[in-house]
Amino acid sequence: xxxxxxxxxQGTSKRRTYRSEALRSAHLAMQGLHKAGAVxxxxxxxxxxxxLTPVEDLKPEDIKSIREQAHMSQAIFALTLNxxxxxxxQWERGEKRPSGPSLKLLSxxxxxxxxxxx
Numbered sequence: 001x002x003x004x005x006x007x008x009x010q011g012t013s014k015r016r017t018y019r020s021e022a023l024r025s026a027h028l029a030m031q032g033l034h035k036a037g038a039v040x041x042x043x044x045x046x047x048x049x050x051x052l053t054p055v056e057d058l059k060p061e062d063i064k065s066i067r068e069q070a071h072m073s074q075a076i077f078a079l080t081l082n083x084x085x086x087x088x089x090q091w092e093r094g095e096k097r098p099s100g101p102s103l104k105l106l107s108x109x110x111x112x113x114x115x116x117x118x
Contacts, residue, residue: 018051018052023050023051024051026051027047027048027051027052030044030047030051031044055103055104055107056107057097057103058097058098058103058106058107058110059094060091060092060093060094062106062110063088063091063092063098063106064092066106066109066110066114067088067092069113069114070109070113070114072114074088074089074092077114080114080117080118081102081105081106081117083102105117
């Protein structure tokens with residue numbers, strides 16, 4: 001495994017993986033500056049987005065679980081994500097995998113609930 005892509009935040013259940021070892025080092029330094037008050041929250045959020053690996057792949061059963069927890073049909077869930085109903089079905093059957101903005105929205109919905117993306 002690439003050393004920059006391993007779990008870097010110890011003592012919590014949330015995993016932080018970095019795009020590279022160099023970005024890991026830079027991010028840790030920036031966190032120190034943020035804790036010291038030298039970097040504001042908005043700058044830290046932008047830095048997080050640049051350094052951290054944004055999302056992880058979701059399994060078909062994860063996608064179905066997200067939808068079912070929201071009490072949505074595939075059609076309504078598809079409208080929420082701005083994709084076709086057949087694509088949601090293909091994701092849930094494992095025929096296709098979400099990527100890009102769809103994967104980001106699904107990851108957000110998994111972490112915070114579908115309400116976070118409405």
